[in-house]
Amino acid sequence: MTGHEVLLQLPVISPRKHEAAERQKGRDIHSMAKKVRRVSYALDKGNVKNLPREDIEMILRAADDLIMKGGRNMLVKTLKGSREKKLLEKGMDKNPAYGFYKDLSLDAVEERVDWMILSGYLKIVYDYRLPLLAYTERGWEIEKYTYVRECSEIYRKDRSRNKNKSIALLKSINPDVAVEVLGTIADEGKEKDLPGLEAWQKEAKGKIRKRLHFAVNKIRNREENKSSEMVRLFIAMPMEGNKGRYLQDALTKLKASGIEGRYQPAENLHMTLIFLGETPSDKAGAALEALQSVPVPDTEFAVKGSGYFGDILYANILIRDEAEFQKYIARLRNELVKKGLTFDSKPFKAHVTLIRRCSDTGNFDFASYFEKIGRICLYKSESRDGRMVYTELGASERNDDSGS
Numbered sequence: 001m002t003g004h005e006v007l008l009q010l011p012v013i014s015p016r017k018h019e020a021a022e023r024q025k026g027r028d029i030h031s032m033a034k035k036v037r038r039v040s041y042a043l044d045k046g047n048v049k050n051l052p053r054e055d056i057e058m059i060l061r062a063a064d065d066l067i068m069k070g071g072r073n074m075l076v077k078t079l080k081g082s083r084e085k086k087l088l089e090k091g092m093d094k095n096p097a098y099g100f101y102k103d104l105s106l107d108a109v110e111e112r113v114d115w116m117i118l119s120g121y122l123k124i125v126y127d128y129r130l131p132l133l134a135y136t137e138r139g140w141e142i143e144k145y146t147y148v149r150e151c152s153e154i155y156r157k158d159r160s161r162n163k164n165k166s167i168a169l170l171k172s173i174n175p176d177v178a179v180e181v182l183g184t185i186a187d188e189g190k191e192k193d194l195p196g197l198e199a200w201q202k203e204a205k206g207k208i209r210k211r212l213h214f215a216v217n218k219i220r221n222r223e224e225n226k227s228s229e230m231v232r233l234f235i236a237m238p239m240e241g242n243k244g245r246y247l248q249d250a251l252t253k254l255k256a257s258g259i260e261g262r263y264q265p266a267e268n269l270h271m272t273l274i275f276l277g278e279t280p281s282d283k284a285g286a287a288l289e290a291l292q293s294v295p296v297p298d299t300e301f302a303v304k305g306s307g308y309f310g311d312i313l314y315a316n317i318l319i320r321d322e323a324e325f326q327k328y329i330a331r332l333r334n335e336l337v338k339k340g341l342t343f344d345s346k347p348f349k350a351h352v353t354l355i356r357r358c359s360d361t362g363n364f365d366f367a368s369y370f371e372k373i374g375r376i377c378l379y380k381s382e383s384r385d386g387r388m389v390y391t392e393l394g395a396s397e398r399n400d401d402s403g404s
Contacts, residue, residue, distance in 0.1 A: 046111035062097035145310020167196035186215035233276040239269035261355035290335035296398035300370040313358040317350035
């Protein structure tokens with residue numbers, strides 16, 4: 001068994017659990033405030049002003065096995081690749097980030113760790129008297145997708161060896177990570193994966209159960225339609241007019257500032273409402289009928305702020321009447337179900353993907369005026385010459401009886 005496979009079995013603690021533990025520990029500490037002498041620490045980032053994304057991801061990865069178990073010193077030694085007995089006894093040499101900073105001095109590594117804490121990727125939480133590491137929401141969001149990539153790769157290796165063990169291992173990891181990995185399995189899974197997924201589905205609850213349902217249906221649909229042409233479909237709102245020009249200008253400025261990554265072409269800028277994934281081509285017409293049977297809501301949207309899904313930078317979309325728009329999506333989903341179509345049931349998050357594998361981790365104050373939602377389109381997605389091409393198959397347009 002490889003080091004990564006060992007790591008896959010270790011549960012990743014989410015920030016929500018950290019916060020609950022922190023509150024409890026805070027009560028315990030308060031009740032014994034006069035008796036406890038906390039171990040003090042001082043943060044010093046030295047001359048470190050910024051870190052590359054790879055460094056941030058690797059520091060967070062090294063911290064994963066130390067969350068609420070170890071502190072700064074052990075993280076520094078892990079990144080340095082120390083052979084200290086205590087470190088090896090805890091298995092830290094099996095961590096993928098072990099020795100990442102082997103060529104730096106301990107002081108230089110410590111400055112980078114302290115920068116991570118001062119910059120809001122990690123934080124210190126006291127357990128009685130000891131200062132332990134914990135993720136912030138910002139740090140966890142990055143680590144989550146790093147771990148998703150690891151687990152997805154383990155699944156692919158497992159599948160290439162004609163084994164079926166990794167699906168069982170997914171039960172032991174953080175649910176947020178499992179949900180994303182199940183998306184990979186939905187896209188790439190084979191018939192041999194179905195027994196394990198279906199057995200898990202019977203005992204799963206909440207978002208895991210919904211994601212399993214999606215994965216099982218997608219794999220079964222693919223297997224049953226091997227002789228049919230399959231197309232990847234999604235329903236989205238294209239970024240046209242003023243919003244399209246605003247986002248294109250924002251991307252131009254980001255590129256000019258030196259931020260690297262896979263920039264979305266202007267014609268690919270969109271806000272996904274529903275992802276159907278691989279669908280028999282002869283059912284595309286049914287998907288379009290479902291889309292056009294539901295009136296587009298009369299509301300407005302604006303670009304407001306930014307965020308990340310791991311290393312994917314997105315522009316956040318603010319919808320003026322979000323409750324009404326959520327009802328619209330629910331009605332769309334119901335119509336798709338009536339047509340016998342399957343789709344990803346993850347909660348809708350209003351955003352536009354801008355850069356994949358973004359080299360930066362900062363936040364950007366995108367802001368635009370509100371304007372009316374216009375067309376909602378059904379797209380076919382395909383890869384051509386190493387890039388994604390989205391072809392519009394049809395649209396539903398907002399009725400504007402005001403004549404404006």
